[in-house]
Amino acid sequence: MMADTGAALPAATLRRDPWWLEILPTIALLGGFTLYALYVIFVNNHYYAEPYLSPFYSPCLAAQCQHLTLPLVGRWWTLSPALLVLWAPLGFRATCYYYRKAYYRAFFWAPPACAVRDLPKAYAGETRFPFLFQNVHRYFFYLAVIVVLFLWWDALLAFRFPQGVGVGVGTLVMLANILLLSAYTFSCHSCRHVCGGHVDAFSRAGLRHRLWEAVSRLNERHGAVAWASMISVALTDLYIRLVAMGVLHDIRIL
């Protein structure tokens, strides 16, 4: 084989299009969401406006919760109850195959865009710590499924008002949010593998083949629902927060 180096081109890229535009939405959305999540976690207030519970605080497990889902942790826990559960869905997103593409490009510049030179001089990918940790994604998927079940329960409770069963704008907001979160969770690449992707001979695994086909169809839109569900989580919390603070009045539809 000849020398490993290619043509000595005069720039890091010969691309003429504004490739840097591709990463700006990722920086804005992921950066904005991270800052908003930090604010929500540490403010530790206004996350429940009856009958709506913010997805950042669900399931609420600490005795000090404004709306207790499961009393698993006693009064000794004085920090934000969001810290008890949020690591699971955030870990699911942080190790998600789609988000990995987005943040490796936008924040690590490895590469910043296709055919644009990497910023890091040395590169080991996901072969070493800390990125070797990405391999635990399927465990975050299992945990995310549990969280999604609780969020469905919250969405059902959002129909239960003090005066009886009804529908408010918040009910619809929470319903839309859990639908998007479910689409995101069950379109995940690990889910696709666990459901049937691991099988070679589908003729001997009919049910897993049908499941794999269904998840594969969802998986084609995984990137889109990743963004949509992340935005919907933040907006759902914002809506409930503003109602809890008395800034917004939740309108009853039914």
Place this chain on the structure above:
Amino acid sequence: MNAGEEITLRVWRGDAAAGRLVDYRVRTAEGMVVLDALRAIQATQAPDLAMRWNCKAGKCGSCSAEVNGHPRLTCMTRLTEVAGEGNPLTVAPMRAFPVVKDLVTDVSWNYEKAKEIPPFSPAPRDPDGRRRMYQHEVERVQEFRKCIECFLCQDVCHVIRDHPENKPKFAGPRFFVLLAAYEMHPLDTANRVEQIRQDAGIGFCNITKCCTEVCPEGIHITDNAIIPLKERVVDQHYDPVLWLWRKLTGRGKTSAATPPPSR
């Protein structure tokens, strides 16, 4: 850009030692592709311009180059498609491979990688002398058979493009597609997971999807080949529950990796 208009092509000229971008003026014609423009330069202005091409139909994978910095097949890239990216239009050789001359690169590294992959190893025939498989179980791997080996995915992959020191321990997207075609085949019996992890170095891939973006055959390299292979590596190496399951039941046990073919 209108037919009959003159455009400037800035073409990389040189060899392994040195090179530079040289401007050529070309009169365009209706439906012209970048390869047509290069051939026009070769015919009228630079008879010593070195380039590879063959079918001119996007099926032989010979005319791979970088047009305005994007890895593309020059025979499938219309001038009208790239005119909006500015004038002059730049054509350079694939950056991940050593230059032989002008737009011709030495892609033999890929053939060396291909030799490391154990061939398809089908199960023994059924008692009636036949092998059976069903359409619905080979559909998944048929997508991978569309590969024309243009090596654009290898060229754009930053693991080797920007870090050539990784070449000995990384196979690149084209060969993950080949490995996936064998690994997921209902009749293949070789255990390839260890090779995928160790020799092919799938852990180097950080799934930034550039290979999928440049594939002229539209193969979903990342979603359908690389990520499923990564998940199979997780099954064997990073999943404690599956490890315990294998220990307790003896099911799904991995046999020793199939050795590479002797040459």
